[in-house]
Amino acid sequence: MLTTEQIIKMGYEKPRQLPDGTWCALYRMIYTVGVIVDITEIFYGHRFCYKHYENAEQALLSMSHIDDDPIGYIKRKPEL
Numbered sequence: 001m002l003t004t005e006q007i008i009k010m011g012y013e014k015p016r017q018l019p020d021g022t023w024c025a026l027y028r029m030i031y032t033v034g035v036i037v038d039i040t041e042i043f044y045g046h047r048f049c050y051k052h053y054e055n056a057e058q059a060l061l062s063m064s065h066i067d068d069d070p071i072g073y074i075k076r077k078p079e080l
Helices: 004-009 053-062
Strands: 013-017 023-028 033-037 046-050 075-077
Touching: 004 013, 013 053, 023 053, 033 053, 046 053
Parallel strands: none
Antiparallel strands: 013 023, 023 033, 033 046, 046 075
């Protein structure tokens, strides 16, 4: 089981565990900020890309379940 501290050491920002147990966090990329969903010790499930950090942070805070599809993202990776 991951901890907040471990997720931060992996390079993620503002980690948060959803009520369903899924770990999510923000990750700064070259041109976007990702809302990273389903973080594990080795990888993650998917991400939503945002142009602005503030929008990504709002999306992260609005999520309550692994299947949530937050508004305002410019790309989901991998795509469905």
